[in-house]
Amino acid sequence: MTETLEQELQTALLAVRQAALICRTVQSAITDEVLEKKDKSPVTIADFSSQAVICRALHNAFPEDPIIGEEDAAELKGPENREFLEKIVAELTADGIQDPTPENVCTWIDYGGAKTYSDRFWTLDPIDGTKGFLRKEQYAVSLALIVEGKIVLGVLGCPNLPFPGENPTAGTLYYAIAGQGAYALPLVREQEPKRIRVTTTSDFSESRFCESVESGHSSHSHSQQLAERLGISKEPRRLDSQAKYAVVAQGEADIYMRLPTRPGYREKIWDHAAGVLLVEEAGGEVTDIHGNPLQFDQGYELKNNQGVIVTNGHLHSLLIQSLDELEF
Numbered sequence: 001m002t003e004t005l006e007q008e009l010q011t012a013l014l015a016v017r018q019a020a021l022i023c024r025t026v027q028s029a030i031t032d033e034v035l036e037k038k039d040k041s042p043v044t045i046a047d048f049s050s051q052a053v054i055c056r057a058l059h060n061a062f063p064e065d066p067i068i069g070e071e072d073a074a075e076l077k078g079p080e081n082r083e084f085l086e087k088i089v090a091e092l093t094a095d096g097i098q099d100p101t102p103e104n105v106c107t108w109i110d111y112g113g114a115k116t117y118s119d120r121f122w123t124l125d126p127i128d129g130t131k132g133f134l135r136k137e138q139y140a141v142s143l144a145l146i147v148e149g150k151i152v153l154g155v156l157g158c159p160n161l162p163f164p165g166e167n168p169t170a171g172t173l174y175y176a177i178a179g180q181g182a183y184a185l186p187l188v189r190e191q192e193p194k195r196i197r198v199t200t201t202s203d204f205s206e207s208r209f210c211e212s213v214e215s216g217h218s219s220h221s222h223s224q225q226l227a228e229r230l231g232i233s234k235e236p237r238r239l240d241s242q243a244k245y246a247v248v249a250q251g252e253a254d255i256y257m258r259l260p261t262r263p264g265y266r267e268k269i270w271d272h273a274a275g276v277l278l279v280e281e282a283g284g285e286v287t288d289i290h291g292n293p294l295q296f297d298q299g300y301e302l303k304n305n306q307g308v309i310v311t312n313g314h315l316h317s318l319l320i321q322s323l324d325e326l327e328f
């Protein structure tokens, strides 16, 4: 990578930090402000607010860049959801965002409406782990830049993941640039970035894995069978969102398993792109359950991949081999 991506990094860090702080404010106040999407999954005022501010910032700085975002404003435009839209407007007004009229907010959210692959694009998950967000547990704001099918920049805001060595409410902002390492910053305080690295564990009996809280997103029974086969005896750490990638990248777990719950499901690029680069730049390895690299040049889904396996690298090939043998 000859390009420095300095402007991209600064824009992304600023936007993700702002969105993460908005999410934190909303999370501390949420009661029942939830919409149900067509696929029955939840979406909140914070998801939409986060997508609005990040897409607005990206569009201002890089007007030519398409953004493949998780959310869209279609449902917000219906009269039945006018009140919900007004709440997003009120939240953005309180956060000091300029001119957040209902129309502008929908326009900003829909800047994230690209669906297809292009040579250079951003992918955004305004809140990854919405279910964790609603449980007041882990969630992440995830943004990545993909150029010619390769993830070149990833930023992950984790408001409920403590900055290493600091009080548990501090929150952490992670970033990685291809070829330049992975770093952590406190979410709220200015500080020199701290380089993060995966563990050096090469023995499964000493390893710990993490996985989704939601057994509908990743099979807990299959991970348990695999753990038994490999001699992993430590209890899994269950947490929502791409915070799992951050936990592996900073050496607090050795493995993250995402094992399909049904054969037809395809992972979404915004659920992984930033996390993948973070772990790779921290020295780890990421593939699908068959050991194939994740392909970020197939549109908004990882069409040619099934599940995701993340390790510190040392444990990778043996884990994939055991998965193969289990033939789930």
Ligand SMILES: Nc1ncnc2c1ncn2[C@@H]1O[C@H](COP(=O)(O)O)[C@@H](OP(=O)(O)O)[C@H]1O
Binding pocket: 041, 070, 125, 127, 128, 129, 130, 131, 132, 211, 212, 213, 214, 216, 217, 218, 239, 240, 241, 242, 261, 265, 268, 271
């Ligand atoms: N059947 C399924 N298998 C795998 N992932 C799924 C899934 N159904 C939904 N998801 C994704 O799981 C993500 C959350 O992951 P996790 O369980 O690790 O926190 C969701 O992101 P959102 O919360 O952004 O919608 C959603 O995209």
Ligand SMILES: [Mg+2]
Binding pocket: 041, 042, 043, 070, 130
């Ligand atoms: Mg969602």
Ligand SMILES: [Mg+2]
Binding pocket: 125, 127, 128, 129, 270, 271
């Ligand atoms: Mg997600």
Ligand SMILES: [Mg+2]
Binding pocket: 047, 070, 125, 126, 127, 128, 129, 130
């Ligand atoms: Mg989301």
